[in-house]
Amino acid sequence: MLKKALIASAVTAAFSLQPALAQEAPANDKWIAGFAQYYNADSSKPDPAGYFDDGHGYGGEFGFRFEPEWAVRVEVARQKIDVDPFRTSGSEEEGNSFGLDMLYFLENDAAYLFGGLRHQALEQSYRAAAAGVGKHWNLSERWKVVTEATWFHDFGQGYNDFGVKLGLAYYFGDSVSTPQRDGDADGDGVLDSRDQCSNTPMGTSVDATGCNNDSDADGVVNSVDQCPNTPRGTAVDSQGCALVKDSDNDGVANSIDACPNTPATDKVDAKGCTVFAEHQVSVVLDVLFANDSAVVTDPRDAKIVEFAEFMNRYDHTDATIEGHSSAVGDADYNMDLSQRRAQSFVDVLVNTYGINRSRLSAVGYGETQLLDERNVAEAHRVNRRIHAKVVAQVKEKETR
Template identity: 55%
Template sequence: MKKLALATAVIAACISTTSVAQEAPPYENWVGGFAQYYSADADKPEPVGGLDDGYGFGAEMGFRFDPSWAIRFELGRVLIDKDDRIPGAAADDGVQLGADMMYFLENDKAYMFAGIREQSLEESYRMGSIGIGKHWVTDENWRVITEAATYIDFGQGYNEFSLKLGLAYVFGLNSAPKAQPDTDGDGVYDAVDRCPNTLPGVAVDATGCSMDLDGDGVMNSVDQCPRTPSGVAVDATGCEFKDSDNDGVVDSLDQCANTPSTDRVDEKGCSIFEDTEIFVELDLLFANNSSVVTNTDSEMILEFVDFMRRYPNTTASIEGHTSTVGTAEYNMGLSQRRADNTRNMLINLYGIDADRLTAIGFGETRPKFIEDNAESHRLNRRIEARVVAVIEEKATR
């Protein structure tokens, strides 16, 4: 368990650090060397077992055929200690060959991999590999390799872990084009800019000159009113428009006049409707060692019944629970009786269709309160149910 916790912690650390890691440029291939901590399965080899932690070293070569995908080959040697507490245990060492398919996250924040390993110790083992790692940028051609991996033996189900630290040389770099000067910052290079002193924030055309002479937000090529006074609202043609209900759609295109000012509208000026989830919950308590539903006309039950009647396409799962007092086997049966009685009450007393209700007992497996006292036991003797319906509501601004 300690080995599993260590590997899990390293993988989590790799994931968390990627959110602040620098971006790495894409590269095609790499070669590298590494050292690794290796944790062997204590049951290996049969029949005595007794392998323990060890270390390894080796080399790898990777080929990146896509910005996100690469394949890697690995050759290493592992030297595994023995557990002195197990009679007859012996240390072992040998060669390990591997091949992995690798997936690089955006900006090379990290990579995930899966593949196979062929391990030749005193006996041979074939294992599947899965893990996570990162190539840390040191300069243009060098990366530090960090990696955590787990291995599962195909034949005997051994579980092993490793942590890798290495250094890689990358080649086949994709160099980015050099930036061309743009003195006025309008997005048009000086070499083709016919208006090199454009004021900041002014929209320009391909030649670097203003493409909205009257400043109404409509390009000159489609502006049918090129001399609109400043501050006048215009339509898509650059001419002053009228919007009687102030919904942002001109009267000439508005198919839903007088839309309420609070409604969001589509391109036709009509109110937008969105699916909204609404729900009702049922939470009933039971007396000790009882499955009798009391207060069958309580406000909560009536509200639950009314909801199911108003939304006839909904279904509900009635879940029964108990406290931890008594045996688990008895409590499982008691919880099922509570669920069944509640379901029958809704069917027989209120006419809810039986096909819309299911009943399941969980016994004492899902306590809401874990304290061992009378109040916690009282609150854990319960029924829970939830019904969700989807309705259309107007979207507001």
């Protein structure tokens, strides 16, 4: 379990990416490195003296990065592999390992993947394919910590070994490092690394941070524009304010201002008039009735008051009062009862709250629109009702 945990930890470390340290290396970089190695041999791998266990080693490597993503390296290591003493005599095998790998570096050197060949010369010789993952962690411009985890597969007997290593690399070459690739995605002339407004429309005048430096397009940059909302096309002075008089300071000159006394808080259109936004408001009411009754028992109920106040406030609205009954009794009688209930509520709105009768209509539905179809007392109670809904369109000022 300890061996597996060590290997897993190395793999995790190789992928524990820290963008703050990420730096892309160019082509023609070279490095040399020394490293220490932990090696876990396949427990079924035989040796003349017994069966291999785990071991350790040390070595060096030389790498050459011929493209930003691609590199090759050679590796030489001295290894000591333990031999299981419980199967036969002996304690360890010592020998050399030689390797050749191709490396592929992920974006911004987040990590690298590699594959290659190994020749292991112990008491016997073994040849294997190698594959793994690693990362070079920046200590400085030239010095880097090397972490790596490797899987080995023997060509002859199919043994699977594992290894991890920790080392220190020194970089040299035509150039050691370059900044990450930079571009200008929105085409405003400011590189992405400095562009604080990365989606500026093409052709927009921008400042050094890539942001629109003249929001109202009057030819005066924002930093000195004392009238930043001047309507497009208005002639302005050096401070960005209209050359002609603007008495209500809404950004529209008096000569074209159709609403010359607009409040300072109002948003205005090109003619200097307040801009209104329209939205919908509504009120819904349900009133229950006693069995076989069309009497509104509490005309001053808070819900009825709210409904009436809504209709009085929005006096351009109309309402249809829908009457309903339970399913108990004769259907024709229930239809008449529901109509009387609707009409009774209309009379309350007219007589108690002063709503014009022409705005109200009463329709009885009898037992055709039951809320609860069960044949129980609670169902009958909620079905004895009137229902009404009023919707109004409201305009409200938009503010600056």
